[in-house]
Amino acid sequence: MKSMSGVPGMWLRSGAGWDSLRAAWHYLPIAIVLLVWQVVVEFDLVNRAFLPSFGETLSALWEMTRNGEIGFNLLVSLYRAFAGLAIGSIIGVAIGLAMATSRRADEFFGPLVATTYSLPKSSLVPLFILWFGIGDVASIVSVVLACLLPVIVSTYHGVQSVPPVIVWSARAMGTPHHLIMWRILLPSSLLSIFTGVRIALGFCFVLTISVEMIAAKTGIGKLIFLYGENGAYAYMFGGLFAIVVVAYAADRILLVAMNYLLRWDDSIHAAHVGD
Amino acid sequence: MISICVKDLNKRYRARDGDVAALADVDIDIAEGEFVTIVGPSGCGKSTLLYILGGFIGADGGIIEINGKAVTGPGVDRGVVFQEYALFPWLTVAQNIRYGLEMSGAPRQRCEETVERLVRTIGLQGFEHRFPRELSGGMKQRVAIARTLAYDPKILLLDEPFGALDAQTREVMQDELLGLWQATRKTVMMVTHDVNEAVYLSERVLVMSQRPGRIVQEFKVAIDRTCEREVTVLNEDFNQLRNEVWLAVRRQAGARSV
Numbered sequence: 001m002k003s004m005s006g007v008p009g010m011w012l013r014s015g016a017g018w019d020s021l022r023a024a025w026h027y028l029p030i031a032i033v034l035l036v037w038q039v040v041v042e043f044d045l046v047n048r049a050f051l052p053s054f055g056e057t058l059s060a061l062w063e064m065t066r067n068g069e070i071g072f073n074l075l076v077s078l079y080r081a082f083a084g085l086a087i088g089s090i091i092g093v094a095i096g097l098a099m100a101t102s103r104r105a106d107e108f109f110g111p112l113v114a115t116t117y118s119l120p121k122s123s124l125v126p127l128f129i130l131w132f133g134i135g136d137v138a139s140i141v142s143v144v145l146a147c148l149l150p151v152i153v154s155t156y157h158g159v160q161s162v163p164p165v166i167v168w169s170a171r172a173m174g175t176p177h178h179l180i181m182w183r184i185l186l187p188s189s190l191l192s193i194f195t196g197v198r199i200a201l202g203f204c205f206v207l208t209i210s211v212e213m214i215a216a217k218t219g220i221g222k223l224i225f226l227y228g229e230n231g232a233y234a235y236m237f238g239g240l241f242a243i244v245v246v247a248y249a250a251d252r253i254l255l256v257a258m259n260y261l262l263r264w265d266d267s268i269h270a271a272h273v274g275d
Numbered sequence: 276m277i278s279i280c281v282k283d284l285n286k287r288y289r290a291r292d293g294d295v296a297a298l299a300d301v302d303i304d305i306a307e308g309e310f311v312t313i314v315g316p317s318g319c320g321k322s323t324l325l326y327i328l329g330g331f332i333g334a335d336g337g338i339i340e341i342n343g344k345a346v347t348g349p350g351v352d353r354g355v356v357f358q359e360y361a362l363f364p365w366l367t368v369a370q371n372i373r374y375g376l377e378m379s380g381a382p383r384q385r386c387e388e389t390v391e392r393l394v395r396t397i398g399l400q401g402f403e404h405r406f407p408r409e410l411s412g413g414m415k416q417r418v419a420i421a422r423t424l425a426y427d428p429k430i431l432l433l434d435e436p437f438g439a440l441d442a443q444t445r446e447v448m449q450d451e452l453l454g455l456w457q458a459t460r461k462t463v464m465m466v467t468h469d470v471n472e473a474v475y476l477s478e479r480v481l482v483m484s485q486r487p488g489r490i491v492q493e494f495k496v497a498i499d500r501t502c503e504r505e506v507t508v509l510n511e512d513f514n515q516l517r518n519e520v521w522l523a524v525r526r527q528a529g530a531r532s533v
Binding site: 190 | 366
Protein backbone atom coordinates (compact mmCIF):
# COMPACT_ATOMS: atom_id res chain seq x y z
CA MET A 1 0.00 0.00 0.00
CA LYS A 2 2.81 2.39 0.68
CA SER A 3 3.53 2.93 -2.99
CA MET A 4 -0.02 4.10 -3.51
CA SER A 5 -0.18 6.42 -0.53
CA GLY A 6 0.69 9.40 -2.68
CA VAL A 7 -2.30 8.95 -4.97
CA PRO A 8 -5.60 9.94 -3.35
CA GLY A 9 -8.50 7.63 -4.18
CA MET A 10 -6.19 4.96 -5.52
CA TRP A 11 -6.94 2.76 -2.58
CA LEU A 12 -10.58 2.40 -3.52
CA ARG A 13 -9.93 1.59 -7.11
CA SER A 14 -7.04 -0.76 -6.52
CA GLY A 15 -8.21 -4.32 -7.16
CA ALA A 16 -6.70 -6.00 -4.12
CA GLY A 17 -7.89 -3.43 -1.59
CA TRP A 18 -11.40 -3.36 -2.96
CA ASP A 19 -11.62 -7.14 -3.13
CA SER A 20 -10.54 -7.67 0.44
CA LEU A 21 -13.08 -5.06 1.55
CA ARG A 22 -15.80 -6.95 -0.29
CA ALA A 23 -14.66 -10.27 1.19
CA ALA A 24 -14.79 -8.74 4.65
CA TRP A 25 -18.34 -7.53 4.01
CA HIS A 26 -19.21 -11.04 2.88
CA TYR A 27 -18.12 -12.67 6.11
CA LEU A 28 -19.25 -9.88 8.41
CA PRO A 29 -22.54 -11.58 9.42
CA ILE A 30 -20.67 -14.75 10.42
CA ALA A 31 -18.21 -12.70 12.44
CA ILE A 32 -21.09 -10.93 14.17
CA VAL A 33 -22.75 -14.23 15.11
CA LEU A 34 -19.47 -15.56 16.56
CA LEU A 35 -18.91 -12.30 18.44
CA VAL A 36 -22.42 -12.30 19.92
CA TRP A 37 -21.92 -15.92 20.90
CA GLN A 38 -18.66 -15.17 22.70
CA VAL A 39 -20.05 -12.03 24.39
CA VAL A 40 -23.22 -13.74 25.56
CA VAL A 41 -21.17 -16.48 27.19
CA GLU A 42 -18.43 -14.21 28.60
CA PHE A 43 -20.91 -11.95 30.35
CA ASP A 44 -22.90 -14.89 31.72
CA LEU A 45 -26.05 -13.85 29.87
CA VAL A 46 -26.83 -17.55 29.47
CA ASN A 47 -25.94 -20.50 31.64
CA ARG A 48 -22.43 -21.66 30.73
CA ALA A 49 -23.48 -25.25 31.28
CA PHE A 50 -25.93 -25.01 28.38
CA LEU A 51 -23.88 -22.93 25.96
CA PRO A 52 -20.10 -23.31 25.76
CA SER A 53 -18.09 -20.39 24.47
CA PHE A 54 -16.73 -20.32 20.95
CA GLY A 55 -13.23 -20.79 22.34
CA GLU A 56 -14.24 -23.88 24.32
CA THR A 57 -15.94 -25.28 21.24
CA LEU A 58 -12.80 -24.82 19.18
CA SER A 59 -10.58 -26.47 21.74
CA ALA A 60 -13.02 -29.39 22.04
CA LEU A 61 -12.98 -29.69 18.27
CA TRP A 62 -9.18 -29.61 18.28
CA GLU A 63 -9.07 -32.36 20.87
CA MET A 64 -11.51 -34.53 18.93
CA THR A 65 -9.54 -33.94 15.75
CA ARG A 66 -6.31 -34.99 17.43
CA ASN A 67 -7.69 -38.19 18.87
CA GLY A 68 -9.24 -39.08 15.52
CA GLU A 69 -12.84 -38.98 16.66
CA ILE A 70 -13.84 -36.27 14.19
CA GLY A 71 -11.89 -37.71 11.29
CA PHE A 72 -13.38 -41.17 11.52
CA ASN A 73 -16.96 -40.10 12.11
CA LEU A 74 -16.75 -37.40 9.48
CA LEU A 75 -15.59 -39.95 6.91
CA VAL A 76 -18.47 -42.26 7.83
CA SER A 77 -20.99 -39.43 7.54
CA LEU A 78 -19.52 -38.14 4.28
CA TYR A 79 -19.65 -41.63 2.81
CA ARG A 80 -23.34 -41.92 3.67
CA ALA A 81 -24.17 -38.39 2.53
CA PHE A 82 -22.30 -38.52 -0.77
CA ALA A 83 -23.29 -42.09 -1.63
CA GLY A 84 -26.91 -41.07 -1.10
CA LEU A 85 -26.45 -37.83 -3.03
CA ALA A 86 -24.78 -39.59 -5.96
CA ILE A 87 -27.34 -42.39 -6.20
CA GLY A 88 -30.23 -39.98 -5.68
CA SER A 89 -28.92 -37.54 -8.29
CA ILE A 90 -28.34 -40.20 -10.94
CA ILE A 91 -31.76 -41.77 -10.44
CA GLY A 92 -33.30 -38.30 -10.21
CA VAL A 93 -31.79 -37.16 -13.51
CA ALA A 94 -32.90 -40.40 -15.16
CA ILE A 95 -36.48 -40.11 -13.92
CA GLY A 96 -36.63 -36.38 -14.70
CA LEU A 97 -35.39 -37.00 -18.25
CA ALA A 98 -37.86 -39.83 -18.72
CA MET A 99 -40.75 -37.73 -17.43
CA ALA A 100 -39.88 -34.79 -19.64
CA THR A 101 -39.50 -36.83 -22.80
CA SER A 102 -42.16 -39.51 -22.46
CA ARG A 103 -45.79 -38.86 -21.68
CA ARG A 104 -46.15 -42.36 -20.32
CA ALA A 105 -43.30 -41.86 -17.85
CA ASP A 106 -44.78 -38.50 -16.90
CA GLU A 107 -48.15 -40.08 -16.17
CA PHE A 108 -46.49 -42.88 -14.24
CA PHE A 109 -44.15 -40.86 -12.01
CA GLY A 110 -46.03 -37.55 -11.97
CA PRO A 111 -48.58 -38.26 -9.24
CA LEU A 112 -45.95 -39.98 -7.08
CA VAL A 113 -43.59 -37.01 -7.34
CA ALA A 114 -46.36 -34.51 -6.70
CA THR A 115 -47.65 -36.27 -3.59
CA THR A 116 -44.29 -37.10 -2.02
CA TYR A 117 -42.69 -33.75 -2.80
CA SER A 118 -43.72 -32.06 0.43
CA LEU A 119 -43.46 -35.17 2.59
CA PRO A 120 -40.63 -34.80 5.14
CA LYS A 121 -38.41 -37.72 4.20
CA SER A 122 -37.13 -37.99 7.76
CA SER A 123 -40.58 -39.16 8.84
CA LEU A 124 -39.88 -42.40 6.98
CA VAL A 125 -36.71 -43.10 8.95
CA PRO A 126 -38.38 -45.34 11.60
CA LEU A 127 -39.67 -47.47 8.74
CA PHE A 128 -36.21 -47.71 7.21
CA ILE A 129 -34.74 -48.78 10.53
CA LEU A 130 -37.32 -51.52 10.60
CA TRP A 131 -36.45 -52.62 7.06
CA PHE A 132 -32.71 -52.07 6.89
CA GLY A 133 -31.65 -52.07 10.52
CA ILE A 134 -29.22 -49.67 12.14
CA GLY A 135 -26.34 -48.37 9.99
CA ASP A 136 -25.29 -47.32 6.51
CA VAL A 137 -28.20 -48.65 4.48
CA ALA A 138 -30.94 -46.90 6.43
CA SER A 139 -29.01 -43.62 6.23
CA ILE A 140 -28.20 -43.90 2.54
CA VAL A 141 -31.74 -44.88 1.58
CA SER A 142 -33.15 -41.87 3.43
CA VAL A 143 -30.63 -39.57 1.75
CA VAL A 144 -31.36 -41.03 -1.69
CA LEU A 145 -35.06 -40.41 -1.19
CA ALA A 146 -34.50 -36.85 -0.02
CA CYS A 147 -32.15 -36.04 -2.91
CA LEU A 148 -34.34 -37.65 -5.53
CA LEU A 149 -37.17 -35.16 -5.61
CA PRO A 150 -35.37 -31.84 -6.09
CA VAL A 151 -33.23 -33.44 -8.80
CA ILE A 152 -36.26 -34.96 -10.58
CA VAL A 153 -38.14 -31.68 -10.52
CA SER A 154 -35.23 -29.52 -11.68
CA THR A 155 -34.22 -31.96 -14.43
CA TYR A 156 -37.83 -32.15 -15.62
CA HIS A 157 -38.16 -28.37 -15.83
CA GLY A 158 -34.73 -28.02 -17.36
CA VAL A 159 -35.50 -30.44 -20.18
CA GLN A 160 -38.94 -28.96 -20.73
CA SER A 161 -37.48 -25.52 -21.25
CA VAL A 162 -34.98 -26.60 -23.91
CA PRO A 163 -35.91 -24.45 -26.95
CA PRO A 164 -37.52 -26.60 -29.67
CA VAL A 165 -35.22 -25.11 -32.35
CA ILE A 166 -32.22 -26.58 -30.54
CA VAL A 167 -33.72 -30.05 -30.83
CA TRP A 168 -34.85 -29.35 -34.38
CA SER A 169 -31.42 -28.26 -35.50
CA ALA A 170 -29.94 -31.35 -33.89
CA ARG A 171 -32.42 -33.51 -35.80
CA ALA A 172 -31.74 -31.60 -39.02
CA MET A 173 -28.03 -32.35 -38.62
CA GLY A 174 -28.76 -36.05 -38.44
CA THR A 175 -28.80 -36.72 -34.68
CA PRO A 176 -30.54 -40.07 -34.19
CA HIS A 177 -33.35 -40.21 -31.65
CA HIS A 178 -31.39 -42.14 -29.04
CA LEU A 179 -28.62 -39.55 -29.00
CA ILE A 180 -30.87 -36.49 -28.63
CA MET A 181 -31.12 -37.06 -24.90
CA TRP A 182 -27.41 -37.48 -24.30
CA ARG A 183 -26.03 -34.96 -26.78
CA ILE A 184 -28.71 -32.26 -26.62
CA LEU A 185 -31.19 -32.43 -23.75
CA LEU A 186 -28.69 -33.21 -21.01
CA PRO A 187 -26.17 -30.44 -21.74
CA SER A 188 -29.00 -28.02 -22.48
CA SER A 189 -30.53 -28.51 -19.05
CA LEU A 190 -27.27 -28.76 -17.12
CA LEU A 191 -27.76 -25.50 -15.22
CA SER A 192 -31.17 -26.60 -14.04
CA ILE A 193 -29.89 -30.06 -13.07
CA PHE A 194 -27.04 -28.53 -11.09
CA THR A 195 -29.44 -26.27 -9.27
CA GLY A 196 -31.37 -29.36 -8.18
CA VAL A 197 -28.21 -31.17 -7.14
CA ARG A 198 -27.19 -28.16 -5.08
CA ILE A 199 -30.47 -28.25 -3.19
CA ALA A 200 -30.00 -32.00 -2.77
CA LEU A 201 -26.52 -31.39 -1.39
CA GLY A 202 -28.05 -29.45 1.48
CA PHE A 203 -30.63 -32.18 2.06
CA CYS A 204 -28.03 -34.94 2.08
CA PHE A 205 -26.29 -33.48 5.14
CA VAL A 206 -29.54 -32.76 6.96
CA LEU A 207 -30.76 -36.30 6.40
CA THR A 208 -27.46 -38.02 7.18
CA ILE A 209 -27.05 -36.21 10.49
CA SER A 210 -30.63 -36.65 11.61
CA VAL A 211 -30.77 -40.33 10.67
CA GLU A 212 -27.46 -40.99 12.42
CA MET A 213 -28.88 -39.48 15.59
CA ILE A 214 -31.49 -42.21 15.82
CA ALA A 215 -30.31 -45.05 13.61
CA ALA A 216 -26.54 -45.42 13.63
CA LYS A 217 -23.65 -46.38 15.85
CA THR A 218 -21.18 -44.08 14.10
CA GLY A 219 -21.10 -40.79 12.24
CA ILE A 220 -21.03 -37.13 13.15
CA GLY A 221 -24.76 -37.20 13.87
CA LYS A 222 -24.27 -39.95 16.43
CA LEU A 223 -21.31 -38.08 17.92
CA ILE A 224 -23.33 -34.89 18.31
CA PHE A 225 -26.21 -36.83 19.79
CA LEU A 226 -24.08 -38.70 22.32
CA TYR A 227 -22.22 -35.62 23.55
CA GLY A 228 -25.52 -33.77 23.73
CA GLU A 229 -27.06 -36.51 25.85
CA ASN A 230 -24.09 -36.48 28.20
CA GLY A 231 -24.19 -32.72 28.55
CA ALA A 232 -20.75 -32.27 26.98
CA TYR A 233 -21.96 -29.31 24.96
CA ALA A 234 -18.54 -28.02 23.95
CA TYR A 235 -17.91 -31.36 22.22
CA MET A 236 -21.41 -31.40 20.77
CA PHE A 237 -20.85 -27.96 19.31
CA GLY A 238 -17.43 -29.07 18.11
CA GLY A 239 -19.00 -31.87 16.07
CA LEU A 240 -21.65 -29.49 14.77
CA PHE A 241 -18.97 -27.01 13.78
CA ALA A 242 -17.06 -29.68 11.88
CA ILE A 243 -20.06 -30.69 9.80
CA VAL A 244 -20.99 -27.07 9.07
CA VAL A 245 -17.50 -26.38 7.75
CA VAL A 246 -17.48 -29.53 5.63
CA ALA A 247 -20.96 -28.88 4.22
CA TYR A 248 -19.99 -25.34 3.34
CA ALA A 249 -16.81 -26.52 1.65
CA ALA A 250 -18.77 -29.15 -0.31
CA ASP A 251 -21.17 -26.48 -1.55
CA ARG A 252 -18.29 -24.25 -2.64
CA ILE A 253 -16.63 -27.11 -4.50
CA LEU A 254 -19.89 -27.90 -6.26
CA LEU A 255 -20.18 -24.23 -7.24
CA VAL A 256 -16.68 -24.16 -8.66
CA ALA A 257 -17.38 -27.32 -10.65
CA MET A 258 -20.67 -25.85 -11.82
CA ASN A 259 -19.07 -22.61 -12.93
CA TYR A 260 -16.48 -24.53 -14.88
CA LEU A 261 -18.86 -26.98 -16.54
CA LEU A 262 -21.26 -24.15 -17.37
CA ARG A 263 -18.64 -21.67 -18.52
CA TRP A 264 -20.48 -21.53 -21.85
CA ASP A 265 -23.75 -20.51 -20.26
CA ASP A 266 -24.90 -16.90 -20.51
CA SER A 267 -27.20 -16.93 -17.54
CA ILE A 268 -24.63 -18.22 -15.05
CA HIS A 269 -22.46 -15.21 -15.77
CA ALA A 270 -25.35 -12.81 -15.62
CA ALA A 271 -26.70 -14.23 -12.36
CA HIS A 272 -23.41 -14.01 -10.40
CA VAL A 273 -23.84 -17.52 -9.13
CA GLY A 274 -21.15 -18.22 -6.61
CA ASP A 275 -20.37 -14.52 -6.20
CA MET B 276 -35.10 -31.27 -62.09
CA ILE B 277 -37.53 -30.28 -59.34
CA SER B 278 -35.85 -30.17 -55.96
CA ILE B 279 -38.66 -28.99 -53.70
CA CYS B 280 -42.25 -29.75 -54.61
CA VAL B 281 -45.19 -28.57 -52.52
CA LYS B 282 -48.79 -29.16 -53.65
CA ASP B 283 -52.08 -28.25 -51.95
CA LEU B 284 -50.31 -27.96 -48.62
CA ASN B 285 -52.60 -27.23 -45.70
CA LYS B 286 -51.74 -26.65 -42.08
CA ARG B 287 -54.03 -25.90 -39.17
CA TYR B 288 -53.12 -25.01 -35.63
CA ARG B 289 -55.27 -26.05 -32.75
CA ALA B 290 -56.18 -23.08 -30.63
CA ARG B 291 -58.44 -22.76 -27.63
CA ASP B 292 -61.31 -21.34 -29.69
CA GLY B 293 -61.12 -23.86 -32.52
CA ASP B 294 -58.69 -24.47 -35.34
CA VAL B 295 -56.73 -21.71 -37.01
CA ALA B 296 -55.71 -22.21 -40.61
CA ALA B 297 -52.03 -21.32 -40.98
CA LEU B 298 -51.46 -22.38 -44.57
CA ALA B 299 -54.06 -22.94 -47.28
CA ASP B 300 -53.40 -24.74 -50.55
CA VAL B 301 -49.80 -23.71 -50.93
CA ASP B 302 -48.18 -24.71 -54.23
CA ILE B 303 -44.46 -24.25 -54.77
CA ASP B 304 -41.98 -25.82 -57.15
CA ILE B 305 -38.30 -25.06 -56.78
CA ALA B 306 -35.82 -26.32 -59.34
CA GLU B 307 -32.45 -27.73 -58.42
CA GLY B 308 -29.93 -24.97 -57.90
CA GLU B 309 -32.58 -22.27 -57.73
CA PHE B 310 -32.69 -19.52 -55.08
CA VAL B 311 -36.28 -18.77 -54.10
CA THR B 312 -37.44 -16.40 -51.41
CA ILE B 313 -40.83 -16.24 -49.77
CA VAL B 314 -41.87 -12.85 -48.44
CA GLY B 315 -45.01 -12.01 -46.59
CA PRO B 316 -46.42 -10.08 -43.67
CA SER B 317 -45.50 -11.33 -40.24
CA GLY B 318 -47.67 -14.16 -38.99
CA CYS B 319 -48.55 -15.33 -42.50
CA GLY B 320 -47.21 -18.80 -41.90
CA LYS B 321 -44.00 -18.56 -43.93
CA SER B 322 -41.87 -19.94 -41.11
CA THR B 323 -44.43 -22.70 -40.61
CA LEU B 324 -43.98 -23.61 -44.27
CA LEU B 325 -40.23 -23.80 -43.78
CA TYR B 326 -40.58 -25.96 -40.66
CA ILE B 327 -42.85 -28.34 -42.57
CA LEU B 328 -40.25 -28.61 -45.34
CA GLY B 329 -37.62 -29.17 -42.66
CA GLY B 330 -39.72 -32.06 -41.40
CA PHE B 331 -40.05 -30.64 -37.89
CA ILE B 332 -43.81 -30.29 -37.95
CA GLY B 333 -46.37 -32.25 -39.90
CA ALA B 334 -48.81 -30.94 -42.50
CA ASP B 335 -52.56 -31.51 -42.54
CA GLY B 336 -52.78 -32.57 -46.13
CA GLY B 337 -51.03 -32.02 -49.41
CA ILE B 338 -47.86 -33.23 -51.01
CA ILE B 339 -44.40 -32.24 -49.78
CA GLU B 340 -41.56 -33.81 -51.69
CA ILE B 341 -37.83 -33.29 -51.62
CA ASN B 342 -36.10 -34.65 -54.72
CA GLY B 343 -39.14 -36.77 -55.45
CA LYS B 344 -39.39 -38.27 -51.99
CA ALA B 345 -42.11 -37.43 -49.48
CA VAL B 346 -40.92 -35.63 -46.36
CA THR B 347 -41.44 -37.73 -43.26
CA GLY B 348 -39.06 -36.01 -40.88
CA PRO B 349 -35.85 -34.02 -40.66
CA GLY B 350 -33.01 -35.12 -42.88
CA VAL B 351 -29.45 -34.19 -43.71
CA ASP B 352 -30.42 -33.54 -47.33
CA ARG B 353 -31.83 -30.24 -46.06
CA GLY B 354 -29.64 -27.84 -44.13
CA VAL B 355 -31.64 -25.46 -41.96
CA VAL B 356 -30.52 -22.09 -40.65
CA PHE B 357 -32.82 -20.75 -37.97
CA GLN B 358 -33.78 -17.19 -37.07
CA GLU B 359 -31.89 -17.18 -33.79
CA TYR B 360 -29.14 -19.44 -35.17
CA ALA B 361 -29.93 -22.28 -32.71
CA LEU B 362 -26.23 -22.95 -32.17
CA PHE B 363 -25.43 -25.35 -29.37
CA PRO B 364 -24.23 -23.00 -26.64
CA TRP B 365 -22.26 -25.72 -24.82
CA LEU B 366 -20.11 -26.44 -27.87
CA THR B 367 -17.30 -24.26 -29.19
CA VAL B 368 -17.30 -22.79 -32.69
CA ALA B 369 -15.24 -25.72 -34.01
CA GLN B 370 -17.39 -28.29 -32.22
CA ASN B 371 -20.57 -26.69 -33.53
CA ILE B 372 -19.28 -26.80 -37.09
CA ARG B 373 -18.16 -30.42 -36.90
CA TYR B 374 -21.30 -31.65 -35.15
CA GLY B 375 -23.20 -32.62 -38.30
CA LEU B 376 -20.17 -34.33 -39.81
CA GLU B 377 -19.58 -36.24 -36.60
CA MET B 378 -23.19 -37.42 -36.67
CA SER B 379 -22.74 -38.66 -40.23
CA GLY B 380 -19.86 -40.80 -39.03
CA ALA B 381 -17.24 -39.00 -41.07
CA PRO B 382 -13.64 -39.93 -40.18
CA ARG B 383 -11.79 -37.66 -37.78
CA GLN B 384 -9.36 -36.49 -40.39
CA ARG B 385 -12.12 -35.26 -42.69
CA CYS B 386 -13.95 -33.55 -39.81
CA GLU B 387 -10.84 -31.60 -38.93
CA GLU B 388 -10.10 -30.60 -42.49
CA THR B 389 -13.66 -29.46 -43.10
CA VAL B 390 -13.77 -27.45 -39.89
CA GLU B 391 -10.48 -25.78 -40.74
CA ARG B 392 -11.62 -24.94 -44.25
CA LEU B 393 -14.99 -23.56 -43.11
CA VAL B 394 -13.51 -21.54 -40.27
CA ARG B 395 -11.26 -19.94 -42.87
CA THR B 396 -14.20 -19.38 -45.24
CA ILE B 397 -16.18 -17.52 -42.59
CA GLY B 398 -13.09 -15.66 -41.38
CA LEU B 399 -13.25 -16.84 -37.77
CA GLN B 400 -9.68 -18.04 -37.40
CA GLY B 401 -8.66 -17.65 -33.79
CA PHE B 402 -12.25 -18.06 -32.60
CA GLU B 403 -12.40 -21.85 -33.00
CA HIS B 404 -12.45 -22.48 -29.29
CA ARG B 405 -14.82 -19.71 -28.32
CA PHE B 406 -18.34 -20.46 -27.15
CA PRO B 407 -21.30 -18.90 -28.97
CA ARG B 408 -21.98 -16.51 -26.09
CA GLU B 409 -18.62 -14.89 -26.78
CA LEU B 410 -19.51 -14.14 -30.41
CA SER B 411 -21.27 -11.20 -32.03
CA GLY B 412 -24.53 -11.72 -33.91
CA GLY B 413 -22.78 -11.72 -37.26
CA MET B 414 -20.22 -14.28 -36.08
CA LYS B 415 -22.96 -16.54 -34.73
CA GLN B 416 -24.73 -16.33 -38.05
CA ARG B 417 -21.55 -17.30 -39.89
CA VAL B 418 -21.10 -20.29 -37.62
CA ALA B 419 -24.74 -21.29 -38.14
CA ILE B 420 -24.24 -21.26 -41.91
CA ALA B 421 -20.86 -22.99 -41.69
CA ARG B 422 -22.15 -25.85 -39.56
CA THR B 423 -24.92 -26.37 -42.10
CA LEU B 424 -22.49 -26.38 -45.02
CA ALA B 425 -20.18 -28.78 -43.19
CA TYR B 426 -22.23 -31.87 -44.03
CA ASP B 427 -22.94 -30.57 -47.52
CA PRO B 428 -26.73 -30.71 -47.82
CA LYS B 429 -28.19 -30.27 -51.31
CA ILE B 430 -30.86 -27.87 -50.09
CA LEU B 431 -30.63 -24.88 -47.77
CA LEU B 432 -33.69 -23.73 -45.86
CA LEU B 433 -33.13 -20.30 -44.37
CA ASP B 434 -35.57 -18.88 -41.84
CA GLU B 435 -35.06 -15.09 -41.72
CA PRO B 436 -31.36 -15.73 -41.38
CA PHE B 437 -30.34 -12.08 -41.14
CA GLY B 438 -33.29 -10.75 -39.16
CA ALA B 439 -31.36 -10.28 -35.93
CA LEU B 440 -28.39 -8.48 -37.47
CA ASP B 441 -27.70 -4.77 -37.75
CA ALA B 442 -28.07 -3.20 -41.20
CA GLN B 443 -24.36 -3.16 -42.08
CA THR B 444 -23.64 -6.71 -40.95
CA ARG B 445 -26.76 -7.85 -42.75
CA GLU B 446 -25.50 -6.49 -46.08
CA VAL B 447 -22.13 -8.14 -45.62
CA MET B 448 -23.77 -11.45 -44.77
CA GLN B 449 -26.13 -11.19 -47.74
CA ASP B 450 -23.19 -10.77 -50.08
CA GLU B 451 -21.43 -13.71 -48.45
CA LEU B 452 -24.51 -15.86 -48.92
CA LEU B 453 -24.79 -14.75 -52.53
CA GLY B 454 -21.16 -15.64 -53.19
CA LEU B 455 -21.64 -18.96 -51.49
CA TRP B 456 -24.70 -19.81 -53.53
CA GLN B 457 -22.96 -18.86 -56.74
CA ALA B 458 -20.01 -21.04 -55.80
CA THR B 459 -21.99 -24.11 -54.72
CA ARG B 460 -25.30 -23.75 -56.62
CA LYS B 461 -27.27 -25.33 -53.84
CA THR B 462 -31.04 -25.13 -53.93
CA VAL B 463 -32.02 -22.37 -51.51
CA MET B 464 -35.39 -21.55 -50.06
CA MET B 465 -35.35 -18.50 -47.86
CA VAL B 466 -38.09 -16.93 -45.80
CA THR B 467 -37.91 -13.23 -44.95
CA HIS B 468 -39.95 -10.10 -44.47
CA ASP B 469 -37.19 -7.94 -45.93
CA VAL B 470 -38.24 -7.16 -49.50
CA ASN B 471 -34.90 -5.64 -50.41
CA GLU B 472 -33.08 -8.75 -49.28
CA ALA B 473 -35.49 -10.99 -51.17
CA VAL B 474 -35.05 -9.20 -54.48
CA TYR B 475 -31.32 -8.74 -54.04
CA LEU B 476 -30.61 -12.39 -53.35
CA SER B 477 -33.11 -14.57 -55.13
CA GLU B 478 -33.99 -15.57 -58.64
CA ARG B 479 -37.65 -15.82 -57.78
CA VAL B 480 -39.67 -14.06 -55.10
CA LEU B 481 -42.97 -15.52 -53.94
CA VAL B 482 -45.37 -13.29 -52.04
CA MET B 483 -47.48 -14.90 -49.38
CA SER B 484 -50.88 -13.69 -48.24
CA GLN B 485 -52.06 -12.89 -44.76
CA ARG B 486 -53.04 -15.95 -42.71
CA PRO B 487 -54.04 -18.49 -43.90
CA GLY B 488 -50.94 -18.21 -46.04
CA ARG B 489 -51.18 -18.79 -49.77
CA ILE B 490 -48.78 -17.87 -52.54
CA VAL B 491 -50.50 -14.91 -54.19
CA GLN B 492 -47.88 -13.50 -56.50
CA GLU B 493 -44.64 -14.48 -58.13
CA PHE B 494 -41.80 -12.25 -59.36
CA LYS B 495 -38.94 -13.40 -61.51
CA VAL B 496 -35.76 -11.54 -60.74
CA ALA B 497 -33.50 -11.23 -63.76
CA ILE B 498 -30.61 -9.11 -62.59
CA ASP B 499 -26.94 -9.47 -63.27
CA ARG B 500 -25.46 -10.82 -60.05
CA THR B 501 -21.88 -10.54 -61.10
CA CYS B 502 -21.81 -6.79 -60.38
CA GLU B 503 -20.97 -5.06 -57.14
CA ARG B 504 -23.74 -4.39 -54.67
CA GLU B 505 -23.80 -0.65 -55.45
CA VAL B 506 -24.33 -1.28 -59.15
CA THR B 507 -27.16 -3.69 -58.51
CA VAL B 508 -28.96 -1.73 -55.85
CA LEU B 509 -28.77 1.58 -57.72
CA ASN B 510 -29.97 -0.06 -60.90
CA GLU B 511 -33.32 1.14 -62.29
CA ASP B 512 -34.69 -2.36 -62.95
CA PHE B 513 -33.80 -3.53 -59.47
CA ASN B 514 -35.59 -0.62 -57.88
CA GLN B 515 -38.63 -1.00 -60.10
CA LEU B 516 -38.94 -4.67 -59.16
CA ARG B 517 -38.30 -4.05 -55.48
CA ASN B 518 -41.07 -1.46 -55.42
CA GLU B 519 -43.47 -3.85 -57.08
CA VAL B 520 -42.73 -6.59 -54.58
CA TRP B 521 -42.95 -4.11 -51.73
CA LEU B 522 -46.39 -2.98 -52.91
CA ALA B 523 -47.53 -6.58 -53.25
CA VAL B 524 -46.45 -7.40 -49.69
CA ARG B 525 -47.98 -4.18 -48.42
CA ARG B 526 -51.30 -5.04 -49.99
CA GLN B 527 -51.19 -8.36 -48.14
CA ALA B 528 -50.25 -6.74 -44.86
CA GLY B 529 -53.09 -4.27 -45.25
CA ALA B 530 -55.59 -6.99 -46.06
CA ARG B 531 -55.89 -7.80 -42.38
CA SER B 532 -57.93 -4.71 -41.58
CA VAL B 533 -60.47 -5.46 -44.34
